Amino acid sequence: MKKIILAFDSFKGSASSLDIARSARKAILKEYPLCDVVSFPIADGGEGTTEAICTGLNVNKVSCAAHDPLMNPIEVTYGITKDGTTAVLEMAAASGLPLVPDSLRNPMNTSTYGTGEVILDALNKGCRRFIMGIGGSATNDAGIGMLAALGVRFLDLSGNVLEPKGSSLIQIASIDDSCLHPALKESFFTIACDVNNPFYGLQGAAFVYAPQKGASPDEVKALDEGLRHYADIIRIQRKMDIASIPGSGAAGGMGGGLLPFLHAELKPGIDTILDIFNFREAIRNAGLIFTGEGKLDVQTGMGKALGGILKIANEESVPVIALGGCVEATELLNEMGFTTVLSIQPSPVSLEQAMLAEFTLDNIGRTITQVIRLVKAVTPAP
Known part of the structure; x- marks a missing residue:
């Protein structure tokens, strides 16, 4: 895969969008060293x-x-x-x-x-x-x-x-x-x-x-x-x-x-943010978009940060994988257009542990590694 887009919102109270992008980028390049990984920090008008x-x-x-x-x-x-x-x-x-x-x-x-x-x-x-x-x-x-x-x-x-x-x-x-x-x-x-x-x-x-x-x-x-x-x-x-x-x-x-x-x-x-980033143009030759936020639910695809990303991605026919610390309404999110919706949690954990930045970033890297390995199995690296 020649190009992958990272467009994560923060996992509020746990990890910033910039730190998440760094962890995700590291995981992708380990599997796809020649891949062009382009990161866009995302926010929807509030903090960040x-x-x-x-x-x-x-x-x-x-x-x-x-x-x-x-x-x-x-x-x-x-x-x-x-x-x-x-x-x-x-x-x-x-x-x-x-x-x-x-x-x-x-x-x-x-x-x-x-x-x-x-x-x-x-x-x-x-x-x-x-x-x-x-x-x-x-x-x-x-x-x-x-x-x-x-x-x-x-x-x-x-x-x-x-x-x-x-x-x-x-x-x-x-x-x-x-x-x-x-x-x-x-x-x-x-x-x-x-x-x-x-x-x-x-x-x-x-x-x-x-x-x-x-x-x-x-x-x-x-x-x-x-x-x-x-x-x-x-x-x-x-x-x-x-x-x-x-x-x-x-x-x-x-x-x-x-x-x-x-x-x-x-x-x-x-x-506003996606316009500033010229996001639509940036994703046109991408093979995949990773996005995510702390909780994925019925509100995720409806006008907020991930919804804006999904709308443009669907219009440009770029698949979107969403990662979350907590995931609800998976079938509905798939119907909205997300290709795959995944929880990053490896097993049941306490809320205190789930909110630790290091724990979150490790889990994001691990989850993306598994996704990329699956992608490689069906789409060999260039």
Whole structure:
């Protein structure tokens, strides 16, 4: 086999996509020393998106001061292309759930202000194009924190400036964007998100995601009411209906909340990354694609990272083998188009052992070795 593609998402909590690719590459080359093994680190808009995109672009890493979701000072790293025009960032770096201790998690109190500070830093460095992943947030503020850092003021009925956090949404009476950073008029944002939820409602930002960010049932209802109220304000003052736009509920409503103020496009995270990598062109002469993630189930082929890979691979008639630490719904995944779906676990093991990076990488290498040996038996190496 002349060419094999590696396109692994991370096995979250265990091994990164880059480490998985290294282990897989080693296993393939041991059996096929002359094979062209091409690796694409994969992410879908959340944690790891910046790292994945930066490997596909000519990027310098830079850092800036910002604030975490509870407004504690932190330092955030993001990427700027070497021509200085494009910033690559993920909102989780400044506004992500892992930045908030378990005991303090509550999207009523968290803010995306820090994400706005990162954008501000990039604007001041001359960037006018932005690629931003918005998965993994700790927030449900509809992006008002981010916008506040960029100069927008959110006022209550008395004209007082509100603190830009989730609990403030219901109090917003008017929006003053007269001090919005002027460079935003000539800037464009590609927003990479991995969900299609509407802004509010039973499938919206609050009801679906706020509980895992620490909200109680009553707080979930309050946040949803805040999102409904904010959407009404936007509809009246900005003449835009963001309520049912697919993906507007991403990142606690940031997906929809930024659309009235920025030149932006919401795009599935995996599509954004695969476009940057020219993935379709890269796989056209490949004999096989290996992909995978920690858990393979009915959601795997439906719009997230592996689903995006599978769609293009099927269109280009390249077989796809998916590896997972845990595998469910094998027959359904085969029906979706995966050629083979395999668990990497050699035997029943504890969750603690299964999550060890070294154990995961060894099992990935072992599994791929067995697959390649089978391929060699029916397709001799060139």
